[in-house]
Amino acid sequence: MDPKKHVFHISLEGTTLPTHEALIPHFGYCFMKSALKFRKMLSEELARLGLIPPQMGVMVILSDAGTMNQIRLSEELHIDKATMVKLLDATEESGFVRRKADPNDRRVKLVELTAKGKALMPKLKRAREKTESEFMSPLTKTELKEMRRLITKLVRA
């Protein structure tokens, strides 16, 4: 029996709600619930700047790399290439990035930040930092540092 026949991803979106006591020891549930809460908070911040979280991901990578083709961009962010096309369409339409031809390979389009995109980067950083510190506000400064360290360790592993 496929357990997914009737049922599906449960969103937990909108999640500032209390957690049932019996689920508090469930690390994964609490972890996911917290992560979704963070994403919701960040989405709300970014919406004011006219974009959604994965668009920020693209821009951060371009800001680091300068220029990148769509396939590599998809790989870096683990987004499939068809979704990346739509993501870039939207981001280009907003004027934050542009596609240009690769002189060495006419199949390839190189993506880069526009001046408007570059100008947005500091605002993106502030939006993210604001969200992070709001989200982490129940923790002490030491705990916050420790949390960052542990997450980094997990994600690097």
Add this chain to the structure above:
Amino acid sequence: MDPKKHVFHISLEGTTLPTHEALIPHFGYCFMKSALKFRKMLSEELARLGLIPPQMGVMVILSDAGTMNQIRLSEELHIDKATMVKLLDATEESGFVRRKADPNDRRVKLVELTAKGKALMPKLKRAREKTESEFMSPLTKTELKEMRRLITKLVRA
């Protein structure tokens, strides 16, 4: 302009993949990526027992509460009542829970674990603990305890 016109939730599912260096300082990205990795690992464990994560949530709460109506169950898990219907249909079909009439209010259906459902609980617990320890394996014992404590603190806030 609605930034969601073209683009959508990006899944990051399947995420044992490396993280771009520029995104490592992005706490939320790493947090979400880790959480999705955990969910994927748990889903794979639970699939062998014939269920998906939110079904485990229902069963854990019923195991704690004994009996609960569908509306309260939806509230506890922050799943809307229509989705809960389908979730319970699947879980009942698998024989882990049953619905019975509430003698005091003929609109209400009380949900409870069956004997088969009760018998599954220890296996669910083992599946979860196995996933947790695998997921946390890059951390030391002390770090693991600290991680649990910090997540609990965040989710309780």
Add this chain to the structure above:
DNA sequence: TATTGTTATACTCTATAACTATA
């Protein structure tokens, strides 16, 4: 033949609203 970027499509999942039967 293989790859880049694009489009089309089918499928999964969610959210809303409407419905029924009770209260």
Add this chain to the structure above:
DNA sequence: TATAGTTATAGAGTATAACAATA
């Protein structure tokens, strides 16, 4: 009128495959 549970449906998002252009 309001609530519990159900059903129907439209919309949001994802994954696949097929396609044109180029290598």
